Amino acid sequence: MSIVTGIRSAVLSDVVSIAKIHVACWREVYSFMPKEVQAKRDYKFRLDQWLRWFDALPNDEALFVLLDIDEVVGFAVAKANKDPDIDVLGEFHACYILPHYRGGQAGPVAMMALAEFLRDNGLWPACVWAFKHNPYRRIYPAIGCKPEVFRDRHIAGFALPEIGYRAPDYPVLMKRLNRMCVSAAQRQTESLQTPHPRLLVHG
Template identity: 65%
Template sequence: MSIITGIRKALETDVVAIASIHACSWREVYHFLPDRVQASRDEAYRIGQWQRWFAEQPDGEALFALVDGDAVVGFAMAKPNRDLAIAVPGEFHACYILPEYRGGASGPMAMSALAEHLWTAGLWPACVWAFRNNPYRRIYPALGCVAEVFRDRDIAGLQIPEIGYRVADFATLLGRLSKMRQRAQQKGRQYRSRAKEPGSCSNIKPE
């Protein structure tokens, strides 16, 4: 697992990297989606989507880039909630990270940035949506999110099951994210310490 070195506000020059990560993550994480859906959300589509976002930059929306040095390796977005199915003002809209950077502190770092933006912007409480077959949605109940809506989402004319979660308790969420980051950092220190021991293979990456 590679290590994310920081998170910052995304720049317009990040569009190609963000679009590539977006399309790649959909193919890899949402492998259960039909080819027709994947084809409708390819890299060219995502480039257009994020170019439009930077041209408009709607009020209340925030886009963050997760970086390893100068390289963008993930992104996360929060926005006002415009879906009446869950009556809250804010939404955790997206969080996609390259496979080799997932795990550890990357997800908690991104979620914390989104939560702090929503709180500061007066967009709290919030919601988050996940496809029912998304294997990563298991993290939401662990963070105190409560499943509230079960429905199908129309994408390219197909109905894809999804779940909507209410994220109500800001302090609980931030506290659990902080503990996750601390555990990840501790594991990282232990790994680096072991890698420096005599006879260890310092170039071996953890699985």
């Protein structure tokens, strides 16, 4: 597992990296989706999507990129909630991270940045949507999110089951995310301090 070294607001020059990560993560994490859906969400679609975002720069949305030194290895989006099916003000809209950066601090750090933006901009309480068959949605109950809406999302003519979660109170969420960050840092430190068996030198 590689380490994320920072997070910052995205800039236009990040758009190619964001689009590539978006496509790669959809194809890997959402491998359960029909090929027709994936074909509709190709690189050109994502590049156009994010170019439009930078052109509009909506003031009720935030786009962050996760970094390994200067390389963009993930991105995360928060926005005002405009979905009438769940009664909250904000939404954790997306968080996509390259596979070898998952499982450490990357996810919690991204979620904390999104939560802070939503809270500071009067967009709390908040929700997060996840496809039912997304293997990574287990993180949401782990940080206190409660399933509230069960429905199908229609993409390219296909009905894909999804779940809408209500985020816990802001202090509760941040405490749990911070705890996850600390735990991930401790695991990383222990991993670096533990000699690999094949590297042991016997006198």
